[in-house]
Amino acid sequence: MLLLKTMKIAFVSRENAVRSIMAEAVAKKVFSDVGIKAEVFSAGTEPAEEVNPLTLQVLEKKGYPTKGLRPKPIAKIPYRKLDVLVTMCNEAKEKCEFVVSHKRRENWLIEEPSGGEASFMKTLEEVEEHIRGLIKLG
Template sequence: MTPSVVFVCVKNAGKSQMAAALMRALTGDSVIVHSAGTRPGEHVNALSAQALAEEGIDISGEMPKPLDDSIIREADVVVTLGREARVEPVPGPRFESWDTVEPSESGIDGIERMRLIRDDIARRVRALAADLGV
């Protein structure tokens, strides 16, 4: 059976989009991947898209999506990214919270900030994929 992962953040414009794209790039169709937001924004964060484009991954055409309870219930793993996203646990999926690096707290901004966040998320995605056996 193909494992399913849902990546959730507040706006579904940056971190969760990055995590989903990185998981898809790493695992292909070996993992069903969704991303969603608790309060979705209107478009993908341009710096997030730029940071992934540097790795050959294009998310410029993605749109933020609202969190759908049915996707949560059907998932094997639900990952919230960042400190603000909250998902009410339901029976079935494993829930993880990734308190990703926040370089802006150290005065790092712009594309440098996004590269650090991308690399942190990429490391976590690789570990999750390995844990899922793919």
């Protein structure tokens, strides 16, 4: 896939501590691996203080870099310059209605994991599947 410019994509969830952080980490690695030039961001409508430790654990276990991953509010990402906005839940979708400059919007209804590592791994696998689908759509 040949892109003439660097795509800007953001993943937004409520706390930016699990799902959107996973999507940021996966997208950065996968896009780079397949040669897609992208700036990847994640944010929360109500950001947590820190990334859930199980999120970092499962990302590292599957080989995704976790350095620099931290929850941040939407105001800290370039939301006015996005090409793609992906909300990870209906709550984030509703709170991101003001973001209108993107060319494409998707809402992935990915449930927040509940429980231990297995639940977080299942959520990560769902995020990976969505990222692969995003790449196929171009």
